[in-house]
Amino acid sequence: MALYKSFTYLLTSATTTTATTTTATTTTTAAAAATTATATTATTATATTTLITTIMTTILVLLLCVYREAEKTKLLISSERQKVVEKEAETERKRAIIGLYHITTIFHVTTRHVTTTATATTTTTTT
Numbered sequence: 001m002a003l004y005k006s007f008t009y010l011l012t013s014a015t016t017t018t019a020t021t022t023t024a025t026t027t028t029t030a031a032a033a034a035t036t037a038t039a040t041t042a043t044t045a046t047a048t049t050t051l052i053t054t055i056m057t058t059i060l061v062l063l064l065c066v067y068r069e070a071e072k073t074k075l076l077i078s079s080e081r082q083k084v085v086e087k088e089a090e091t092e093r094k095r096a097i098i099g100l101y102h103i104t105t106i107f108h109v110t111t112r113h114v115t116t117t118a119t120a121t122t123t124t125t126t127t
Helices: 002-027 032-126
Strands: none
Touching: none
16 A cells, blocks of 8 residues: 555656646747747657656556455465364364274273173172
8 A cells, every 4th residue: 555655646746747847848938939949848748747657657557456466365375274274173173083982982892891701700600
């Protein structure tokens, strides 16, 4: 945004300078021959100012396009970063589920082994 303000200022200053130059040139004309030379100079100054204004406007438009693309890129990066964070959270959740599954499997195997051993001990004791 600072670039936009800078180029707007430059564009305004170039226009003001041209207007001042044209006014000074037309007010200092005293003779008809001088008027013709001044008119030629004023036309050249106006053409130069128009060219400078066109170039500055083009540069301003290009800078705004670059700025817009930079903002789009920042937005894209932040959205991709958010997706990565969400995937990492999903991975952690799945790891936790797998860990709990392993713990419950070990618990069931241990419980089955203890139950089988207890049943075998009870059977041998009663006989």
